[in-house]
Amino acid sequence: MSDAPPPDADPDPGAVPPAPTGTRGALIRAGLRLFGKTGFAATSTRELAEAAGTNVASIAYHFGGKDGLRRACVEEVARRFQAVLGPDPAPLPDDLPAAAAHARLAFLTTAMVRFLLGRGDGEEVPAFLLREVLGEPVLLDIVYDRVIAPRHADLCALWGRASGQDPDSPAVRLAVFAHLGQILYFRLGAAIVTRRMGWDGYGPAEIAAVEARILATLNAALSRGDPP
Amino acid sequence: MSDAPPPDADPDPGAVPPAPTGTRGALIRAGLRLFGKTGFAATSTRELAEAAGTNVASIAYHFGGKDGLRRACVEEVARRFQAVLGPDPAPLPDDLPAAAAHARLAFLTTAMVRFLLGRGDGEEVPAFLLREVLGEPVLLDIVYDRVIAPRHADLCALWGRASGQDPDSPAVRLAVFAHLGQILYFRLGAAIVTRRMGWDGYGPAEIAAVEARILATLNAALSRGDPP
DNA sequence: GTCTATAAACAGATAGAC
DNA sequence: GTCTATCTGTTTATAGAC
Numbered sequence: 001m002s003d004a005p006p007p008d009a010d011p012d013p014g015a016v017p018p019a020p021t022g023t024r025g026a027l028i029r030a031g032l033r034l035f036g037k038t039g040f041a042a043t044s045t046r047e048l049a050e051a052a053g054t055n056v057a058s059i060a061y062h063f064g065g066k067d068g069l070r071r072a073c074v075e076e077v078a079r080r081f082q083a084v085l086g087p088d089p090a091p092l093p094d095d096l097p098a099a100a101a102h103a104r105l106a107f108l109t110t111a112m113v114r115f116l117l118g119r120g121d122g123e124e125v126p127a128f129l130l131r132e133v134l135g136e137p138v139l140l141d142i143v144y145d146r147v148i149a150p151r152h153a154d155l156c157a158l159w160g161r162a163s164g165q166d167p168d169s170p171a172v173r174l175a176v177f178a179h180l181g182q183i184l185y186f187r188l189g190a191a192i193v194t195r196r197m198g199w200d201g202y203g204p205a206e207i208a209a210v211e212a213r214i215l216a217t218l219n220a221a222l223s224r225g226d227p228p
Numbered sequence: 229m230s231d232a233p234p235p236d237a238d239p240d241p242g243a244v245p246p247a248p249t250g251t252r253g254a255l256i257r258a259g260l261r262l263f264g265k266t267g268f269a270a271t272s273t274r275e276l277a278e279a280a281g282t283n284v285a286s287i288a289y290h291f292g293g294k295d296g297l298r299r300a301c302v303e304e305v306a307r308r309f310q311a312v313l314g315p316d317p318a319p320l321p322d323d324l325p326a327a328a329a330h331a332r333l334a335f336l337t338t339a340m341v342r343f344l345l346g347r348g349d350g351e352e353v354p355a356f357l358l359r360e361v362l363g364e365p366v367l368l369d370i371v372y373d374r375v376i377a378p379r380h381a382d383l384c385a386l387w388g389r390a391s392g393q394d395p396d397s398p399a400v401r402l403a404v405f406a407h408l409g410q411i412l413y414f415r416l417g418a419a420i421v422t423r424r425m426g427w428d429g430y431g432p433a434e435i436a437a438v439e440a441r442i443l444a445t446l447n448a449a450l451s452r453g454d455p456p
Numbered sequence: 457g458t459c460t461a462t463a464a465a466c467a468g469a470t471a472g473a474c
Numbered sequence: 475g476t477c478t479a480t481c482t483g484t485t486t487a488t489a490g491a492c
Contacts, residue, residue, distance in 0.1 A: 023475080056468080066467095171441070182409045
């Protein structure tokens with residue numbers, strides 16, 4: 001494989017960067033998976049190199065060291081979120097009715113539940129992200145600024161419109177966090193939830209049940225008896 | 229300090245074991261704090277010994293090795309939960325009104341929020357617990373059987389009574405998990421929440437705001453407009 | 457029971473051939 | 475760019491004095 005280390009500056013900050021390829025990309029994907037699964041400290045550079053189909057020295061070559069690979073993984077998470085959700089969400093139209101905002105919140109909720117509980121990135125990205133949030137506060141800056149804060153602000157705007165409250169009020173911000181916390185818990189506590197429910201992992205039927213529960217709470221919190 | 233390794237069998241399984249003391253107890257407390265803060269793999273035996281005010285060899289002497297200390301920490305978490313919540317919760321009276329069940333749920337919710345967000349064990353125990361749940365599934369067994377399952381069953385009984393649903397139904401079990409997930413998130417995502425809210429940690433006013441939010445969701449989910 | 461000294465394995469980083 | 479071999483520091487576990 002043949003890739004040079006990337007330039008430090010992005011000439012067009014609005015555009016979504018392309019997915020990393022080659023040895024560099026393989027190492028990042030291995031890092032995302034192994035760091036998320038067993039943790040940063042518990043993952044050796046030899047394991048990373050083997051999982052990526054390369055040698056230990058390439059980690060230092062591409063990222064300067066194990067810490068550099070970690071940072072690259074954080075940036076890759078930010079990039080994937082940008083790629084899925086779009087770089088700059090459109091501002092809310094002034095005349096958006098409350099019911100429409102409610103419906104969009106329900107739609108985004110469903111999408112998040114399916115992403116987090118279904119097969120795919122949802123298994124490794126949240127585990128990695130959570131370990132970063134629990135651990136080094138330095139890397140949290142990247143996660144916060146590029147992944148969390150913009151999306152949270154979007155959801156607050158919708159929640160405010162749907163509930164008739166000020167979207168910048170502490171009450172709305174907390175409500176959105178509580179709502180997101182519910183969803184995240186079903187991924188983070190998956191081992192516990194599936195055991196207690198007698199489930200063998202999250203299949204389509206199980207995901208539907210979780211979706212129904214979270215939408216019910218959303219509708220209740222927004223003071224509406226029925227889904228829009 | 230002078231303590232022998234404890235006997236393997238507990239002669240009275242109903243009683244709550246006493247808190248570990250001496251060097252053994254100091255090592256467990258150090259493990260709980262450091263494992264929770266930086267993770268198991270990232271914490272060295274030298275750090276543990278220093279934090280406990282003893283030497284590295286005592287870890288092998290008391291627990292057989294670093295893994296043994298980890299296991300002892302898991303059991304200490306289970307013990308603390310038993311000590312605070314009581315070993316065997318009383319079964320729900322048959323004639324408990326829905327409003328009383330709702331009130332008790334609200335009371336337990338407030339207690340959990342204050343425990344998790346306030347100063348004290350709430351800072352280290354959940355972090356430790358979460359890392360265990362994310363990692364080794366072997367230790368999850370102890371946590372699940374002795375900490376999570378009994379408490380979850382209690383809450384399901386209350387939720388069923390308060391909402392008029394079957395407490396053993398999947399819907400109630402999921403509702404309780406979603407409710408707990410909200411609460412846990414404010415501890416796990418504390419770094420994110422406080423930053424977004426512009427808070428400097430969780431003080432009394434901040435805890436009250438979170439409490440209010442979670443009780444509001446609880447009341448809405450139980451289809452009641454106002455707190456009991 | 458506590459502690460020092462040490463052993464054996466492993467970590468991440470790097471030099472240098474290709 | 476890739477890879478092997480190696481350097482240097484640190485890890486856990488243990489032997490043995492007290």
